[in-house]
Amino acid sequence: xxxxxxxxxxxxSLHTALIAGVLLSVFPFYLAVVMAxxxxxxxxxxxxxxxxxxxFRENVGHLFDNIDFFGSMLNSLIVAGTVTVLVLxxxxxxxxxxxxxxxxxxxxxxxxxxxxxxxxxQLSAIPQFVIMAKLGWxxxxxxxIVPAAANAxxxxxxxQYMTGAIHDELMDASRLDGCSFLRQYWHxxxxxxxxxxxxxxxxxxxxxxxxxxxxxxxxxxxxxxTLQVALSQLNSVHSMTDYxxxxxxxxxxxxxxxxxxxxxxxxxxxxLAKGAIR
Amino acid sequence: MxxxxxxxxxxxxTAPGPAGTAATVLSGRKGRIRRHWRLYAAISxxxxxxxxxxxxxxxxxxxxxxxxxxxxxxxxxxxxxQFRYLLADTQFWDAVVNTLEIxxxxxxxxxxxxxxxxVMLNSAVRFKGVYRFAYFVPSVTSVxxxxxxxxxxxxxxxxxxxxxxKTVGISEVAWLNxxxxxxxxxxxxxxxxxxxxxxxxxLAGLQTIPTELYEAARVDGAGPIRTFFSVTMxxxxxxxxxxxxxxxxxxxxxxSESQVLLGRNxxxxxxxxxxxHAGQTVVLYFFQQTFDNNDFGYGAAIAWAIFMIVVVFSLxxxxxxxxxxxx
Numbered sequence: 001x002x003x004x005x006x007x008x009x010x011x012x013s014l015h016t017a018l019i020a021g022v023l024l025s026v027f028p029f030y031l032a033v034v035m036a037x038x039x040x041x042x043x044x045x046x047x048x049x050x051x052x053x054x055x056f057r058e059n060v061g062h063l064f065d066n067i068d069f070f071g072s073m074l075n076s077l078i079v080a081g082t083v084t085v086l087v088l089x090x091x092x093x094x095x096x097x098x099x100x101x102x103x104x105x106x107x108x109x110x111x112x113x114x115x116x117x118x119x120x121x122q123l124s125a126i127p128q129f130v131i132m133a134k135l136g137w138x139x140x141x142x143x144x145i146v147p148a149a150a151n152a153x154x155x156x157x158x159x160q161y162m163t164g165a166i167h168d169e170l171m172d173a174s175r176l177d178g179c180s181f182l183r184q185y186w187h188x189x190x191x192x193x194x195x196x197x198x199x200x201x202x203x204x205x206x207x208x209x210x211x212x213x214x215x216x217x218x219x220x221x222x223x224x225x226t227l228q229v230a231l232s233q234l235n236s237v238h239s240m241t242d243y244x245x246x247x248x249x250x251x252x253x254x255x256x257x258x259x260x261x262x263x264x265x266x267x268x269x270x271x272l273a274k275g276a277i278r
Numbered sequence: 279m280x281x282x283x284x285x286x287x288x289x290x291x292t293a294p295g296p297a298g299t300a301a302t303v304l305s306g307r308k309g310r311i312r313r314h315w316r317l318y319a320a321i322s323x324x325x326x327x328x329x330x331x332x333x334x335x336x337x338x339x340x341x342x343x344x345x346x347x348x349x350x351x352x353x354x355x356x357x358x359x360q361f362r363y364l365l366a367d368t369q370f371w372d373a374v375v376n377t378l379e380i381x382x383x384x385x386x387x388x389x390x391x392x393x394x395x396x397v398m399l400n401s402a403v404r405f406k407g408v409y410r411f412a413y414f415v416p417s418v419t420s421v422x423x424x425x426x427x428x429x430x431x432x433x434x435x436x437x438x439x440x441x442x443x444k445t446v447g448i449s450e451v452a453w454l455n456x457x458x459x460x461x462x463x464x465x466x467x468x469x470x471x472x473x474x475x476x477x478x479x480x481l482a483g484l485q486t487i488p489t490e491l492y493e494a495a496r497v498d499g500a501g502p503i504r505t506f507f508s509v510t511m512x513x514x515x516x517x518x519x520x521x522x523x524x525x526x527x528x529x530x531x532x533x534s535e536s537q538v539l540l541g542r543n544x545x546x547x548x549x550x551x552x553x554x555h556a557g558q559t560v561v562l563y564f565f566q567q568t569f570d571n572n573d574f575g576y577g578a579a580i581a582w583a584i585f586m587i588v589v590v591f592s593l594x595x596x597x598x599x600x601x602x603x604x605x
Contacts, residue, residue, distance in 0.1 A: 015405075018398055022412040025474050028427045029415055031438075035430070043430065048438045094321040103314035109321065114523075116328055118588040120531050122564055123581040124335030126574070131335065147331040150324040153524065157479075160516040165486035181316045195482050202418075203475075210420040213534075228420060243426055250423035257418040265410055 036247035043243050059248035063234075066245070068223070069252070072230040077256065079141050079215075079226060080208035083148045087204045088197055090150035095158030096189045100171055117152035129217060143218040144226070148208065154200050161196035162189065198264040205260055209253075227253050342578035349574045360579040370580065372555060373563040374587065376461070380536075380559065381529035383465035388473045389521060395473070396480030397506070410481070413474030424471055425538035429454070432463045454540065457556035464535050464557050476521050483517030484510070519599045526595050530588045533561035560584050 035043050038053035063069060097103075098110055128147070129138070137143040166189055174188045190197070212228035219225045225233075231249045234241070343360060345353040364370055399409055416424075431438045432453035440450035453459035487510065495505045511518075536559055540552035549566035551558025558566075561584065568577030 014398055014402060018395075018402060018405075018409050021395055022409060025416050025470070026412050028424070028431065028470060029419065031427050031430070032419075032423060035426070044433075044436050047441050048430070048436055090323045094324050097317045097320045101314075101317050103317050109325070113324070113328075114592070115589070116332055118527055118585060118592060119332065119336055120561060120564070120581050120584045120588075122561060123339050123578070123585065124332060127335030127338040128331055131331065147327060150327050152324070155324060156524070157520060160520040161482065161486065163516045164483065164513060181320075185320075195485055199478060199482050206418045210418075212420075212422075228422070231420075232422060243430075246426060247423065250420055250426075254419060254423075258415075261411065261414060261418065265407060 032247050032251060035243055036251050038244055040241075040243050055244060056248060059242075059244040060252070062242060062245040063249045063252075066234060067230040067249075069227075069230070069249070071223075072225050072227045073253070073256070075141060075225065076209055076227040079144045080205045082145050083208045084201055084205045086145075086149040087151060087154050088201055091154030091200065092158050092190065092193070092197060093185060094150070094155045095162055096166075096185050098155065099159045099162035100166060100189075113152045113155060117156065125214070125217065132218060138218055139220045139224065141219075141224075144208075144215055154204065157200055158193065158196055162193055165192050165196065202257075202261050202264045206257055209257055339578045339581060342575050343582050345575045347574045348572045350572075353575075356575060360576050361583075363576070364579055364583055369555065369558075370560070370563060370583070373551075373558045373560045376551070376556065377530055377532070377559040377561075380461055380465050380468070380532070380557075381526075383461060384468040384472075385525045385529045388469045389476060389525060391469075392473050392476035392521070393480050393518075395477040396484055397510070399477065399481050400484045410478065413477055415474070416471045417475035419471070421471075421534045422538055424467060425535070428463060428467045428470075429539055432459070432466075455553050457554050460536075460540065460552045460557040464539060467535050467539060468529075468532065472525070476525070479521055480514070480517060483514050487513040515599075519596070522595050522599055523592055526591050527588055530591060531561055531584065533559050533565070536562055537565075560587070 034049055034052050036059055037056040038049060039055050039058075042049055042053055042055075098106065132138050132143050137146070170188055170192070171184070174184050179188065210228055212226075212232050215226045215229045216232065219229060231246065231253060234246050234249065342353075344356055344358070346356045346360075347353045395413065399406070399413070402409060430436065434440065434450065434452045434455065437453070439453060443450055451459055453463050491509050491513070492505065495509050500508060536551050536557040537548060540550075540557045547566055547570050549558070549562045549570060551562050560580070564577055564580045564584065567573050567580060
């Protein structure tokens with residue numbers, strides 16, 4: 001049948017385009033693997049090396065000699081994990097309110113939140129440090145966790161997502177059933193927005209994991225740093241940066257994020273399957 | 279903003295309260311606020327955190343913008359003089375133009391490619407997980423690693439970019455030493471890192487569209503293009519608005535890409551943005567003034583100017599996206 005042939009041709013061109021995209025996005029990442037397995041002199045040679053070398057173990061060895069890799073990784077896990085849980089709860093709750101309810105001051109409060117979102121983060125970094133110091137949080141992980149526990153980005157994202165995903169009929173029905181506000185949030189809104197939450201979750205975890213400007217300022221004790229701060233110290237320790245070692249560290253630091261993404265991506269996929277059955 | 283979700287508002291107003299008709303008795307502003315206390319409680323954590331770690335520090339920065347201060351000695355009242363100086367500061371305006379150029383070169387194509395990719399990802403039946411994983415990987419890579427990689431790709435003597443140019447017979451380009459080359463490199467880095475991220479956001483939005491709508495469109499005899507513009511685009515409106523606003527805000531505040539890519543160039547300041555300041559974004563200029571020159575007051579004035587620029591652009595965006603979708 002010509003119809004199936006047309007569908008197949010479309011399928012082939014679709015996958016060709018998608019694979020081209022995959023190659024583009026994975027290639028620099030592949031270069032990182034090449035660098036992590038080579039010495040600095042190999043990295044800076046012409047023509048550029050395109051195949052992985054044999055120095056990965058050596059680079060990782062240098063890495064472990066220079067920084068407390070697993071200790072700082074544990075700190076990063078604590079910070080990113082706690083912040084992610086708090087953000088998912090506080091942001092989705094606030095977003096639910098902004099997306100589906102009306103109350104005095106709603107527009108003003110939402111506008112204020114968007115204004116906060118536009119404030120450059122650097123603007124308040126110095127005074128923020130002073131406040132943290134007064135609270136006695138400098139040097140502890142609390143200084144990283146508490147200010148990040150809720151954010152405008154996540155509320156904005158969840159609100160936009162909920163606006164499309166939670167249908168008004170669903171809200172009306174639950175209200176007629178006598179659902180309290182918290183039950184509506186927990187049993188009506190959250191199950192519908194799982195993909196949105198999964199995305200906010202990985203994104204929050206990822207940005208916390210990769211953040212290094214604020215942790216660099218706030219974590220004054222060199223034995224108590226996060227992974228990115230530890231990695232960034234590698235640049236300053238040596239006058240001549242060992243790029244192979246830095247790339248090996250950056251790759252190892254990526255592993256928890258990838259695990260996290262595989263875990264969260266299941267929720268995206270589960271939702272797709274559900275949609276197909278429906 | 280005003281036209282969003284007015285229907286549930288009406289439903290809330292008419293819903294019977296827990297004590298039967300008691301809800302109708304509570305009228306007036308105070309009563310309405312008291313009736314919605316749960317809603318205020320639900321949004322309060324963000325505003326409390328913001329008060330302590332956002333508003334108070336930002337207020338102090340606003341105060342600083344009117345002072346001359348090196349961070350150590352006494353402050354000296356400067357009035358509006360720093361803002362007046364800012365308006366005539368050519369390096370500041372060059373940095374603004376750089377930021378806008380990099381933003382336009384990176385963000386606009388990025389959002390278009392991301393939307394097309396998301397529609398393709400959504401219609402692909404097989405290997406969904408693999409594709410999504412591959413598209414998202416760049417955005418989880420730390421900016422330090424990305425900068426090392428792109429620094430090597432665009433390197434003059436050892437770079438892949440020039441190796442490719444050479445094999446097709448074009449002479450090599452000193453990417454990170456040419457003003458326009460720097461912008462291309464920074465924009466390429468940003469596009470590479472954030473296209474997949476935006477595609478995933480679009481994809482998440484596509485998945486909120488009920489399949490019934492597509493079935494209805496098919497029954498009505500709509501083709502794929504018609505369906506895209508009549509079903510997909512209108513339903514995607516909140517998510518498109520989100521990506522446009524977020525990428526404008528983050529694009530105008532970008533700095534780490536330039537800083538890590540160009541920071542070590544030629545022994546210049548790590549905030550200089552490379553030769554001729556070609557990659558110096560406004561936020562980098564803020565860092566340079568604040569920490570290289572120890573001019574905290576002027577730094578604060580720059581930060582507030584950045585805020586104003588971002589507000590103006592976000593409002594323009596908001597208007598444009600809302601209007602286009604309405605028509």
